[in-house]
Amino acid sequence: MNSQNNLSKLFPMIKTREQVLEEINSNDTLRTIFNNWPEHHQNEFLAICTGSKGVKVLYDSYFKEIFNPEYAPERLSSLISILIGKKVTVKYQLTNDNTRIGDESSLVITDIVVELEDGTLANIEVQKIGYAFTGERASCYSADLLLRQYKRIRDEKKKNFSYKDISPVYTIVFLEKSPSSFKEFKDDYVHKFTTISDTGLKLNMLQNFIFIPVDIFLEKLHNNGVQSELDAWLTFLGCDESEYIMSLLETHPDFKPLYHDLFNICQNTERMMTMFFSEELKILDDNTVKYMVDQLEESNKEKDAIINELDATIAELNTEKAAFMQLINQLDEPNADKEAILSKLRELKK
Secondary structure (H helix, E strand, O other): OOHHHHHHHHOOOOOOHHHHHHHHHOOHHHHHHHHHOOHHHHHHHHHHHOOOEOOOOOOHHHHHHHOOOOOOHHHHHHHHHHHHOOOOOEEEEEOOOOOOOOOHHHHEEEEEEEEEOOOOEEEEEEEEEOOOOHHHHHHHHHHHHHHHHHHHHHHHHHHHOOHHHOOOEEEEEEEEEOOHHHHOOOOOOOEEEEOOOOOOOOOOOOEEEEEEEHHHHHHHHHHHOOOOHHHHHHHHHHOOEHHHHHHHHHHOHHHHHHHHHHHHHHHOHHHHHHHHHHHHHHHHHHHHHHHHHHHHHHHHHHHHHHHHHHHHHHHHHHHHHHHHHHHHHHHOOOOOOHHHHHHHHHHHHO
């Protein structure tokens, strides 16, 4: 029995390929949208809607639907608790009114900010392709998040404001395709950063960072399977292969309601095509263009650096050549100290 039939048994609402295509072809708008997609996007859409492939949960539309704090706050609370390493409860989602650095939104496919019951702010961000200067931009974004909290608490407490009222901020970044620097740590798929002193002095520094290279986790998943609760969450978030979904549901049946909600979304073909899938395709296209531009800029920077280095070398050689010729000419002068000149020539030769 194939994976699709197995998923259909678990989730009876899943439609067949024929049913989905019939629904698309009976609606002029949907048929036009579908026919304008490249063939591989058409096949991916049908695979998702018919349950032969899972949904990419990390994409903005799906993530915010499944982890909506107003609908199921315990889901996001559990995920953040696993990542942070302590039990937390999501209080509510904040409006995302921060200003992004440059045109970064084109590579971000999910971005959600929540406040926890203890006042801690947590930002969860998913990057389709990891940025260059990952640490630098995350630091800037974390600073923005911290300043946002400072302003809000200062405005609320006015004269009673104290810096001790400011809670920690967590910047949690999922990387679907991680930068090369992460590949050097092929056995690690969760990287946590905090500020510590080199003397042992303890201060309440507020900024915390967690980076999760999903591509590296998936390699581990294929080799070792799910070995922890964290692995289970990352499988749900990052893996769309039906056999791993089936395996996860066997060992962690508590994920079944989440998958049930995902497949319920897929039942509304019109909504999937016009709101969810089409938006994600647009984001993917924007991501690809932005990534290609960034790669080209990086390549040009590398070439410029090489050219500048060569120019500097040529200038240095020209300077040495001029000094060499000057000494050669001095040898022909009357009363020239030839030994001293030859000594200088030997020094230049070195």
